Amino acid sequence: MVIVIDFGSQYSQLIARRVRECRVYCQIEPPAVAIDTIRSLNPEGIILSGGPASIYEKNSPKIDPAVFDLGIPVLGICYGMQFMIDTLGGKVEKSAKREYGFAELAIKTPAALFDGIEQKTACWMSHGDSIVELPSDFFVTASTDNTDFAAVAAPRQKLYGLQFHPEVHHTRKGKQILKNFLVNICACKQNWTMKAFAKEAISRIQTSVGDKKVILGLSGGVDSSVTALLIHKAIGKNLTCIFVDNGLLRLNEADRVKKLLKQHLAINIRFVNAGKQFLSALENVTDPEKKRKIVGKIFMEIFEAEAKKIEGAAFLAQGTLYPDVIESRSAFGGPTSIIKSHHNVGGLPKKMKLKLVEPLQFLFKDEVRKLGKTIGLPEELVWRQPFPGPGLAIRIVGEINRRRLSILRKVDAILMEEVKASGYYKRLWQSFAVLLPIKSVGVMGDKRTYENIVAIRAVESKDAMTADWARLPYKLLGQISNRIINEVGGVNRVAYDISSKPPGTIEWE
Numbered sequence: 001m002v003i004v005i006d007f008g009s010q011y012s013q014l015i016a017r018r019v020r021e022c023r024v025y026c027q028i029e030p031p032a033v034a035i036d037t038i039r040s041l042n043p044e045g046i047i048l049s050g051g052p053a054s055i056y057e058k059n060s061p062k063i064d065p066a067v068f069d070l071g072i073p074v075l076g077i078c079y080g081m082q083f084m085i086d087t088l089g090g091k092v093e094k095s096a097k098r099e100y101g102f103a104e105l106a107i108k109t110p111a112a113l114f115d116g117i118e119q120k121t122a123c124w125m126s127h128g129d130s131i132v133e134l135p136s137d138f139f140v141t142a143s144t145d146n147t148d149f150a151a152v153a154a155p156r157q158k159l160y161g162l163q164f165h166p167e168v169h170h171t172r173k174g175k176q177i178l179k180n181f182l183v184n185i186c187a188c189k190q191n192w193t194m195k196a197f198a199k200e201a202i203s204r205i206q207t208s209v210g211d212k213k214v215i216l217g218l219s220g221g222v223d224s225s226v227t228a229l230l231i232h233k234a235i236g237k238n239l240t241c242i243f244v245d246n247g248l249l250r251l252n253e254a255d256r257v258k259k260l261l262k263q264h265l266a267i268n269i270r271f272v273n274a275g276k277q278f279l280s281a282l283e284n285v286t287d288p289e290k291k292r293k294i295v296g297k298i299f300m301e302i303f304e305a306e307a308k309k310i311e312g313a314a315f316l317a318q319g320t321l322y323p324d325v326i327e328s329r330s331a332f333g334g335p336t337s338i339i340k341s342h343h344n345v346g347g348l349p350k351k352m353k354l355k356l357v358e359p360l361q362f363l364f365k366d367e368v369r370k371l372g373k374t375i376g377l378p379e380e381l382v383w384r385q386p387f388p389g390p391g392l393a394i395r396i397v398g399e400i401n402r403r404r405l406s407i408l409r410k411v412d413a414i415l416m417e418e419v420k421a422s423g424y425y426k427r428l429w430q431s432f433a434v435l436l437p438i439k440s441v442g443v444m445g446d447k448r449t450y451e452n453i454v455a456i457r458a459v460e461s462k463d464a465m466t467a468d469w470a471r472l473p474y475k476l477l478g479q480i481s482n483r484i485i486n487e488v489g490g491v492n493r494v495a496y497d498i499s500s501k502p503p504g505t506i507e508w509e
Contacts, residue, residue, distance in 0.1 A: 001192075002026040002182065003043045005033070007051030007061050007079050013465050015049055015077070015167045015178075017364060022179050023190035025197075027362065031061040038067065045073040045186035048080025050165065054129050055082045055092050062087075073158040073185045075113075078127055081152070081161030088159075091133035099125040099146045102170060109141040112153060113160055115180050117173045123150070124170035127163060158185065194367065194374040198230065201359045205234035209315055213238045214357060215307055216317035217299065218269060219389070220257035223319030223360060225265070225381045226372040230359055231317055232267050233375065240268045240313070242306050244299065247275025248391030248400075250416075251409040264378045274302055282393060282400045286437075288509030291400075295390040304353055316354040320361045321368065364463040365429075385430050386464070394509040398437030403490075408435045410488045411454050418480045419458070428470055429461035434497075434508045442492030451492035456480060459506055467501040 002019055006012040006028050019026040027041070038046070046067060053060040065087050068074060076084040082092045105123040107114045123144070131149040134140070138159070142151035152161045160181065166174035182188045214231055218224050218241035231239050243261070245254040254273075261269055281294050307313040360368055365386070372382040388394055392412075396404050411433045419431045434455045442449040456477070461467035481494040497504075 001041065001043050002045045002047060002186065002188065003033075003038060003041060004028045004047045004049060005031055005063055005067075005080065007031060007049045007083070008053065009050035009077075009079070011165060011167050012049040013364075013463075015047055017463060017465075018167045018175055018178050019047070019182065020192065020364075020367070021175065022182050022188075023192050024182050024188045025192040031063040033063070035064045035066045035070075038070070043072065044188045045075065045182065046070075047181075048074065048076040048083060050078030050080060050126070053079060054094070055079065055086045056129075068157070068159065071158070073160070073181065075181050076159075076161040077167070078163060078165060081163055082129060082131060084159060084161055085131050085135060085138070085152070088135040088138075090131060090135040090138070092129055093132050095128055095130040095146075097146055098128045099144070100127075101125065103144040103146065103150075103164065105142050105144055105150060105164065107142045107151075109139075109153070112141070112155060112185060113151065113162070113177050113180050114141065115184060117176060122170070122172045123164035123166075123174070124168045125164050130163070160185070194370045197363075198233075198371060198375050201230055202234040205231055205357065205359060209235055209238070209357065211238070211312075212314040213240065213310055213312040214315040214317050215239075215303060215310060215313050215354070216241045217303065218243050218261065219387065220253075220260055220381070220384065221319070221387055222365075222368060222372055222377075222382055222384050223321060223386075225261075225319075225377055225384075226368050226375070227317055227319040227360055228265060228267055229375055229377055230371070231357065232265075237268065238312075239317075240270065240310055241265075242270045242272060242303065244302055245271070245273045245275055246278040246295065246299070246391060248278060248295070248393045248405070250387075250392070251413040260380065264381060270306065272302060272306065274298070277302075278393075279400070279402070284399065286398050288394055291393045291509065292390050295393055299389070307354060314355060315357045317357040317359075319368075320358040321363055321365060364465075366462055383426055385425070385428065385432075388507060394507055395432060396435045397508060404435055407452060407488060407490050408433060408454070411435070411484050411491065414483045414487060415456060415480055418476065418483065422473075422476050424458075424470070424472065424476070427460070429459050429464065429467060430506055431456075431458040431470075433457070440493045444492065449492045452490050453493045453495060454484065454491055455495045455497050455508070457497045457506070457508070459501070461501075461506070464506060467506050469498045469500055472496075 004015050004026055016026050016028055086092050103123055103125045105121050107119050130147055137154040138152050140149055141153050144150045147163055150163045166177040216228055218228055228241050278298055281298055285291055369382050392408055393400055415433050419425050436453045438453055439450050440453050458470040458472055459467040460470050484491055484494050
């Protein structure tokens with residue numbers, strides 16, 4: 001395995017993805033990680049990420065310098081490279097000219113990191129500081145017109161640095177560079193697979209849970225379904241799944257999910273109807289973070305009440321994924337900025353009585369789907385699009401009430417029907433409707449109307465960390481809009497969201 005130290009880069013999780021795409025397991029750790037912890041993990045290599053800070057700033061993130069004395073390869077990227085050079089006696093200063101975007105990389109030493117890569121290639125720069133003096137034993141391996149020290153190395157110490165970002169797709173040979181580091185320099189074996197992960201995860205669950213019982217919130221989505229099947233394989237009948245109808249689900253979703261789960265998963269499942277409880281608590285609440293916290297709080301209250309009915313229940317399992325963790329509380333304590341809280345990791349009470357089991361917390365969504373296939377989850381469950389824990393509460397912008405829920409459910413049902421019929425469902429990461437807190441003037445049957453506006457959101461993505469709006473055919477968009485306005489009372493205008501992530505998020509709230 002390889003450790004990625006998160007210095008606060010927006011690309012830290014992308015580094016992790018690229019490493020895993022090379023079939024090498026990696027784990028993100030904060031700069032504060034103890035050197036003894038690193039030793040105990042026994043990594044083949046370490047990658048220091050970029051970050052927004054300057055190395056000469058007060059309180060800039062730093063890792064124990066002993067990391068350079070472990071005798072294993074270290075690759076510093078952008079800020080990570082600058083930290084390495086500064087720590088080992090070199091010099092970093094503010095650049096006379098900031099470099100951002102594409103640059104032509106001229107490779108001076110084609111061996112090691114640049115093995116098999118042409119002498120000149122495109123790379124992606126994003127830095128306002130530059131190295132002006134190298135420590136002894138380091139030498140330049142590549143440059144750009146603006147940056148003399150675009151890549152450096154001290155092979156004897158197994159230390160390497162890149163001022164550019166190999167993890168982004170804009171760096172044409174970036175994945176090859178990372179593969180060279182992992183395979184040629186770190187001597188990693190490319191043997192990390194979902195089969196291996198499943199075997200290890202099952203073993204970890206058995207060790208941590210023992211003969212205790214686990215309860216799991218099962219929504220019917222791929223995350224919770226994979227979590228349920230994985231834990232069931234580990235502890236069998238000691239797992240009890242609870243499906244909570246929070247009154248915030250799609251049209252007929254509760255009945256459809258019940259049928260699907262009973263048909264495919266031979267697991268203990270309890271069904272709880274708690275719609276009134278959730279809707280009452282959400283009355284007159286418009287702030288999206290408050291909505292998430294309220295849903296999370298009631299969710300846990302219900303679980304703790306159900307847990308009391310299950311003798312020996314000591315653990316709560318959740319299908320928390322890596323992007324949830326990264327966006328909600330920074331990457332494992334690292335300085336990455338918090339974007340929003342997630343239902344799984346942001347809405348839990350501080351004095352929760354149950355211990356958490358989160359076997360998917362190091363996986364991205366596409367990896368979870370692969371895991372689902374590996375352990376035998378049916379295709380219908382594997383390919384379900386993501387649906388947020390707070391449900392329609394965060395797809396109704398503003399006040400939540402039964403009428404607004406009814407409108408959105410009908411709109412959403414039409415959208416799902418059309419997207420599936422068009423063949424786009426599996427091609428999209430997510431597609432959903434949002435009910436806006438504004439109305440617009442319209443004309444229907446020669447009469448003036450003043451009704452609700454709905455926005456349609458459809459995005460393409462690999463892991464939800466970044467996403468691009470889907471270029472759905474105009475004919476399909478027209479069909480969706482026409483059906484919604486004609487079939488759903490209270491809506492007279494449909495908008496299509498063409499913003500990407502970043503700067504927007506996938507969900508509106």
